[in-house]
Amino acid sequence: MQSDFLVIGSGIAGLSFALRAAEHGTVVILTKGEAIDSNTAWAQGGISAVLNPPLRSDGDNYETHIKDTIDAGAGLCDEGVVRAIIEEGDETIKELVSLGVVFDKEPDDDDRFALGNEGGHSKRRVLHSKDTTGHAIASALIQKAKEHPNITFLEHRFAIDIITTGKLGVVTEDRVLGAYVLDEQSDEVEIFHSDRIVLATGGCGKVYLYTTNPDSSTGDGLAMAWRAGATISNMEFVQFHPTCFYNPAARGAKARSFLVSEAVRGEGGKLINAKGEEFTLDHDPRGSLAPRDIVARAIDHEIKKTGASCVYLDVTHKPKGFMKERFPNIYRTLLGFGLDCEKEPIPVVPAAHYQCGGVNTDANGKTTIRGLFAVGEVACTGLHGANRLASNSLLEGNVVARRALDAMMKSYPPSSPSPSSPKIPEWHIGDATRIDEQVLISHNWDEIRRLMWNYVSIVRTDNRLLRAAHRLRNLRKEVREFYWGFKVNSDILELRNLVTVAALVVDCAIRRKESRGIHYTLDYPERDEKYCKDTELRRF
Template identity: 60%
Template sequence: MNEFDFIVIGSGIAGLSFALQAAQHGRVAIVTKRARAESNTAWAQGGIASVTSTEDSFELHVKDTLEAGAGLCDEQVVRTIVIDGPARIRELIDFGVHFDERELPDGSHELDLGREGGHSKRRILHARDVTGREIERALLAAIARHPQITVLENHMAVDLITLGKLGFVSSDRCLGVYVLNEATGDVVALRSDRVVLATGGCGKVYLYTTNPGIATGDGVAMSWRAGAKVANMEFIQFHPTCLFHPEARSFLISEAVRGEGARLVDAKGREFMSRYHAKKDLAPRDIVARAIDAEMKRTGAQCVYLDITHQPADFIRDRFPNIHEVCLRYGLDITKERIPVVPAAHYQCGGVLTDENGASSLEGLYAIGEVACTGLHGANRLASNSLLEACVLAHRCCEAIVARPRPEAGPWGKELPPWKSGVAVDVDELVVIYHNWDEIRRLMWDYVGIVRTTKRLQRAATRLRNLEREIQEFYWNFKITTDLLELRNLATVAGLIVDSALLRKESRGLHYTLDYPETDPACRHATVLRRS
């Protein structure tokens, strides 16, 4: 058993930001299931939203966020995160993040701010179209210099260790986590009374997603099994513009492209967003994704197109170098040709229910970043608020934790029981894992997508219950692997999404059902689930 003052699971902006601050107060372990640079953050293109211009204001940012959230945002949380934003931006710059700047007529420089859907002002700080990668680079460089931080790469969290799992029934709290060392196949216990989940989202639960392969909902699934409350899992954001190409299923075309004037058009070059929203191509993401879905179903087309060819070629290449380069790799010159796009699963707006400091309903367990449901996003996330929430909550979470007294040693003591594999044997048929993985993702895409019905959701629920039983039997009979653990987590999260969607008898934000097409004021509350 290894003991730490803090255990952080995940190595994106939330986990790294927390670790750097927590390391001033004790030893920190960062557990990450792949290489340390592999995270959802590294895939973020557009940027980070924050009020940094004199033409902008906190009130405008709050208003835009509340409007996008379709009545389910916690206004106090929104205000807290928006107001804390500028300080966290300065902190990122101090860590070495290089945001794009523009030169003013007097020779001085200021931040070059972009605009995205749902924002009333330019407030998106960016590093070309690889903002997340730049943030990840700077934070990892700071992590590497810190002697108090241990990074456990290729280690996957299996399950949280709680008092309840050790047989104590009077109260419950998180005591640590079991972690699989992928290189050796051994499972070790990590001990801490401060476990912070920063595991990102669950995009891989869908067949088509803009997320990397690591986004399998691990933090939500572990929290659910440990007894923590989970909220608003029905609100899965589909990004409107994922590149439509047989060899590039997961490549995002940033919303910033529309922010710089790109228009959505059909195969004949006709714009259509004016029929769906007054803000046209800069409408909130839920509206744009449904509009594209409706156009594709109406015309029978496989995709729509994003047209930015009216902008100068040099501007496109300079502002969107990564998008330009990747599209060229697939034979598409975006300076001259329209970009074929389709919606794809992108962001998990629900998650582990927390307060504005990241504390979950389970003592000793915290969640920050996409894995958490703080009340900021409500029923639909405003573009580029995700990176903002991650770094603000990381800071607030650390401050809240260190301000609390450490719990006294209880009857369980310091030692944790070692992991027991029992009579489990090596997996004999990997095809079972891959088949179930594919079935879950296709089922979720077909039955629990942008537009839903009660009948489709019920079919999904029935099949998922059967799949969960099959996977659980596999889990107990065979030695665990990363693939098996990810499959187990995917099935759990898929079930939570479906159960939450069945409970919401209305259409709101990202949850749109043909059986309840109107928004019901009586349903203006979070969908909270807790394992009995």
């Protein structure tokens, strides 16, 4: 299939780009699984934005939002990028509303958006749609994309690899030509041709045993970009969300990975230990509303100090009916597990949540390979630094998508003559056979996730990181044998990407000999300004 633009991913970043690009040419959107299976759809809290900055009665403005973002990023944010993205917040909200997204309004004033607060924010600036904001955004954008005549929306398509001139041995400027894609329903591999590819595949939370992310978050776009030769940055910074529901009675990790939004703390929820003490105040004067890296480490410290299995998020002091009205999805889900959060505290633990590093890009999503752009969580623009400020992610996805299209139209629009391209070889399976023992895949999948959880999570050491690196080298060899020895399917492809991403996280973490933001190591517990720079990796 040939298209002017090829978008891989169906969250806010990919859909925002596709809807705008469709006004300039043909767009194909590929997504594995269903269109709604994205990190965007799972976002609860909301989207941060300073609305009508000159008119804000609470004194909030762009400069305050910028300061909060940089403070959370622990000195590693690119201030120019932060400013560029934050100052487009008002425009983002107007665009989303025009596309059919409905945000909550103040109960006594239907002309004013209801604004929430979250950790690290000094003002209330988080717009929300109850506690399913991401789902509201994703649903509205998917509907618009499927209705657009210039957009072809293909679900159950798993992008395997990006095809570039460099991969085909052409000695010219390395540029994209297309992608090999698995049709998950027919098991056939197809070729998609395009000179402009946007990676919008989300993050890599499933690399850890416990995560708030959907099952689709296996770092596919990041792994593809790495194999294509793009520069990768700051993968040591994987953010752990402090408050995920902990239910040891539930089978497996499903219940324990249910996210309890940071917005609950923004509305007065307090983190306490089994004695009822608000222990986070011992770590930061902002207590339960300190930035996520601080709160996650405080919980980790409390659990290890006391030997407890979890801590608690207490909202029992809120008026009766408050949780049911403001956070209906969280309230109903917890009730389904037998817990009435208006009567008893919620047991919580941290879990892997957000990838702050990623494919190295500028503020326009441009990577180091011509024609390849990365937008959203898969990218490292410089906005988040060493720790993402809550609810900045949905904002970034929309803003950078808009900027990416503008950059494409200036540099190489579809109307310009395309350079002659070499023929893309057909996909050949050779002697590969169908895998007959799926247990081999599931065993390696489980080992990677447990290894990362035990050795490369909230608190790290050089010894743990080196052990992880050694075992991952062996696992990569085993996975490579699966990939080349068997016909590809989605399980093999996800495992291949998972082990690649795990190795990138570990390699970046080994290189950073300090503690900064999300990356905390007992061997180097202090911040060292010598390392106030991005950790960059590139495959040669």
